[in-house]
Amino acid sequence: MIAKTNISSVEHSSKYLDKAFPIFFFLMAVAFYLRTYDSAQVKITILQMVGIILIALWFYKVFESGHWPFTRNQTYLILPIIAMFFSGILSFLHSPLPWGSFDFFLRRIIYIGIAMIAVTEMTTLMDFRRITNWLILAIAVSTIYGLIQWIDFNFFPPGPPTVGLDKFVWRRAFGERVFSTFGNPNFYSNFLVIMIPVMVAVYWKTRKFYLLPLIALTLTNIYWTGSKGPAVGVLAGTAVFGFLFTRFFVRSLKIRLAVFGSAGLIILIMSSFIYYKIFIARGGFTSFTFRIYTWLSTWEMIRDNPVLGNGIGTFWVIYPAYRRPAIFHIEGKHNTETDHAENEHLEVWFDDGIIGMGLWVWLILTLVVGIYKALAILTTQPARAGPNKNNSEIPEEAYYMLGFTSGMLGMLLHNNSDVSMRFVSSGTPFWLLVGLNSALIMYSPLPEKPPSNPMQKAPVIEQNEGVMTVLKILTMATVGIVAFRILREFDWCQGRDGMLNPNEAPHFFITWAVFLLVWGACACWFIDLVRKATKLISVTAIAIATILLVPCWGFFMGDVNHNRAIFFSKQGIWTKSPEYDSRVAQFPREYQIMYGGGSPSMFENDSALGKIINFLLPDVFWRQNGIGGALEHYYQVHKESPHFIMAHYFRGNVYNDWGSDYARRTQEAFSKGDIAQAEIYRKKTDDLWGKAMSAYADTRRLGPNYVQMHHQVGTVHQKWGDFLMGLAPLADQFGQKALAEEYRKEARNHWSEAVNNYLLYYKIDPVFDQNYYRLAQVYIQLGEPDKAEQMYIDHLAAKECRKPYHFIHGGFVDKNWGAENDYYDLASPNHTHDHVINGKPEAWMYLGDFYMQIRNEPLKAEEAYKRATECEPGDEYYLNPIPNKIRTFPDFPTFLKRLAYAYARNGKNQLAIQTWQRLQKINPSDPDLIRLFGQKPKA
Numbered sequence: 001m002i003a004k005t006n007i008s009s010v011e012h013s014s015k016y017l018d019k020a021f022p023i024f025f026f027l028m029a030v031a032f033y034l035r036t037y038d039s040a041q042v043k044i045t046i047l048q049m050v051g052i053i054l055i056a057l058w059f060y061k062v063f064e065s066g067h068w069p070f071t072r073n074q075t076y077l078i079l080p081i082i083a084m085f086f087s088g089i090l091s092f093l094h095s096p097l098p099w100g101s102f103d104f105f106l107r108r109i110i111y112i113g114i115a116m117i118a119v120t121e122m123t124t125l126m127d128f129r130r131i132t133n134w135l136i137l138a139i140a141v142s143t144i145y146g147l148i149q150w151i152d153f154n155f156f157p158p159g160p161p162t163v164g165l166d167k168f169v170w171r172r173a174f175g176e177r178v179f180s181t182f183g184n185p186n187f188y189s190n191f192l193v194i195m196i197p198v199m200v201a202v203y204w205k206t207r208k209f210y211l212l213p214l215i216a217l218t219l220t221n222i223y224w225t226g227s228k229g230p231a232v233g234v235l236a237g238t239a240v241f242g243f244l245f246t247r248f249f250v251r252s253l254k255i256r257l258a259v260f261g262s263a264g265l266i267i268l269i270m271s272s273f274i275y276y277k278i279f280i281a282r283g284g285f286t287s288f289t290f291r292i293y294t295w296l297s298t299w300e301m302i303r304d305n306p307v308l309g310n311g312i313g314t315f316w317v318i319y320p321a322y323r324r325p326a327i328f329h330i331e332g333k334h335n336t337e338t339d340h341a342e343n344e345h346l347e348v349w350f351d352d353g354i355i356g357m358g359l360w361v362w363l364i365l366t367l368v369v370g371i372y373k374a375l376a377i378l379t380t381q382p383a384r385a386g387p388n389k390n391n392s393e394i395p396e397e398a399y400y401m402l403g404f405t406s407g408m409l410g411m412l413l414h415n416n417s418d419v420s421m422r423f424v425s426s427g428t429p430f431w432l433l434v435g436l437n438s439a440l441i442m443y444s445p446l447p448e449k450p451p452s453n454p455m456q457k458a459p460v461i462e463q464n465e466g467v468m469t470v471l472k473i474l475t476m477a478t479v480g481i482v483a484f485r486i487l488r489e490f491d492w493c494q495g496r497d498g499m500l501n502p503n504e505a506p507h508f509f510i511t512w513a514v515f516l517l518v519w520g521a522c523a524c525w526f527i528d529l530v531r532k533a534t535k536l537i538s539v540t541a542i543a544i545a546t547i548l549l550v551p552c553w554g555f556f557m558g559d560v561n562h563n564r565a566i567f568f569s570k571q572g573i574w575t576k577s578p579e580y581d582s583r584v585a586q587f588p589r590e591y592q593i594m595y596g597g598g599s600p601s602m603f604e605n606d607s608a609l610g611k612i613i614n615f616l617l618p619d620v621f622w623r624q625n626g627i628g629g630a631l632e633h634y635y636q637v638h639k640e641s642p643h644f645i646m647a648h649y650f651r652g653n654v655y656n657d658w659g660s661d662y663a664r665r666t667q668e669a670f671s672k673g674d675i676a677q678a679e680i681y682r683k684k685t686d687d688l689w690g691k692a693m694s695a696y697a698d699t700r701r702l703g704p705n706y707v708q709m710h711h712q713v714g715t716v717h718q719k720w721g722d723f724l725m726g727l728a729p730l731a732d733q734f735g736q737k738a739l740a741e742e743y744r745k746e747a748r749n750h751w752s753e754a755v756n757n758y759l760l761y762y763k764i765d766p767v768f769d770q771n772y773y774r775l776a777q778v779y780i781q782l783g784e785p786d787k788a789e790q791m792y793i794d795h796l797a798a799k800e801c802r803k804p805y806h807f808i809h810g811g812f813v814d815k816n817w818g819a820e821n822d823y824y825d826l827a828s829p830n831h832t833h834d835h836v837i838n839g840k841p842e843a844w845m846y847l848g849d850f851y852m853q854i855r856n857e858p859l860k861a862e863e864a865y866k867r868a869t870e871c872e873p874g875d876e877y878y879l880n881p882i883p884n885k886i887r888t889f890p891d892f893p894t895f896l897k898r899l900a901y902a903y904a905r906n907g908k909n910q911l912a913i914q915t916w917q918r919l920q921k922i923n924p925s926d927p928d929l930i931r932l933f934g935q936k937p938k939a
Contacts, residue, residue: 289812
């Protein structure tokens, strides 16, 4: 460890670390910011920026002290932590997509830094009391706010914050589920589960009464979140806590039996609750099956790169190519992505390979064995904790071991079926516990407080004082500029409307207060340490950290601007243009400034001074000229956060929608005979859709199979082809034969590209119904009806879903789940897409339409329409509706009408009339029914 010293620089860095380290974890728990796209972004930013600041303070202290902070034996203990650091570097270098890995690579570095700081700084009982008190304070703040949210939902009306007890704009964001300061009920409950053993252990040592109601409130908050996963966490934490407590802290057989009984009862209750939720109430059956199929795909990915792994943080990039079709049936969605493996240990293997997995197991075993041995010594030989200890008293640090180890192991056990550790709200406290447990093993028995400052040799001053002075001046100037820049940009994020808007005022003032306090303290500390530094490398550490803060802040700004880009996109303000100025003038003043600025022009953008100002303080030009509409905001996001894949994808969608506007204008100009203007608009349409393709190509470079990108590209090409083919007859009409032929040729090229992209998307999502339907439409347009027919049939047959390697115990077929004719069948020999949960019986209708309109085969159409009606629950369902059904069947009347038309077309008039009578029972006001019969059809 780095001993307390009389060297001013070391003493001050140690003091700043003592203050900042516990406050960092408090902020990680309670901080939230509501002007970003992702409500959890502020926690990520705090981890990145404050984490870098803490690591810089630690390195500064190490460099100034002039020696490695551990003895040889102590270094052996932390070797697994250091090994995980190098494993992360190797995994990042090995990653096929570095930008896809960067976020989690940066987290790994900071997590390791947090653990190392904990090992070197948490060396006394005073240190452990301080960090524990801050963690308990974080629990108190978050659970009290959770209580406020629960009261707000149950006793106050819906509406803006001014009408409720919860004064923030995200009130009721998850309905009746409590999410507190975490912005997500699952993240919140996982954090609480980690801290319960810590609070219980502290209570057993201190007997402080306030901890009992706080523990009760914490458990109540977990229940209010409505999350099922925490039950596993509570079960795991209770099991570990019960074992350690009875093994080391209880000597009475009666008390041991009582503790065993209590822990066993809790475990039984939690296990029964989980079983009930999954297999009886089926509230968690989808989660259960989702995990099974995700684990299978994860194992297949591991098997392809077992030794070195696939690269840290690349699961979300690679997984779509391995995802089982059952996942789409479980989720009922196709535009979502699975970011993690639902098992932390499998994902470590996936990321770092068998080498990294071995290091991960080494780390866990080192801590478990070390804590076990330390507890055995402390609880059997309490005198070893120091001369002031009573021989019969269990030392205080033993209770910290009990709480922190139970929380850590409970989380590791819980994460066999969860990935909460992959999110900063749980990952940060986990690595804190790694560091705290390492410190407890390393320094036990702990002294009450650090020893008095020993006299040490005066620090060695760098010989080249001139270089040192210049470096100090430059570093302090850098700290000042960066601090001022981030302060100004935070003011740009806040805007001024929040101060005047009663719905945003509480958030506005609280965030300003916290930001000024934290950011001001960090800047002052850095400047003070630079002044007191005695070594060039120490100043260099501060300088590098200061520079690294700028891109990390850029990630935060990118999220803010992404949120604003979405706002302008929803309003149809694609770019900064005079045609939108009148509409923007109706927006709040804050958005007018974002769009067009408002400050007087002081600098020219292209001047030398302007370029310097733009480099150092870019917000000067934002305030002067604004950023612009949706596209300008997205391009700003690309500058600030180039790895933010969603911004590239959304930019493509903006160009897609904007191109559709010009396609409409082109058709209008053609219909009026204005060929010249139509061509201008047509070229503009081509240009915009071409830029959409460029944006999707940028998306593909970051994530080759990102959500529905391939399908989206296909739809643009299909729409492009339809647009051009629709212009061809208009061009013919006005004598532009050559132009018409050019349109037809280009249209067919776009349709061919649409087919290629739809087929590519089929490979990663063979369930999505629209992909089949659009493929069939394009094949029809290309004059290939046989392929179109096959698309409809393939969709119904669900060939990919029925492949044997998807079958698990019959494919999770459950005929008691869901409505009749809508079974929970993920993959079985009888699985078809018209007859499973979230089934698509309308596929039979589309096939019938194909036979009726394209093939002119009404008998086949009749059979297809009949199959569509048979997929529905029948007339009785509509005459006597059952409440709380899993899903409704709005297409049933349409199926009946199609079937009636087919019967009539085939000369089966009696069946046609009977079908219309069925429709009349269900919906007597159907407009087609009234148009044909005027009243109830007669037999």
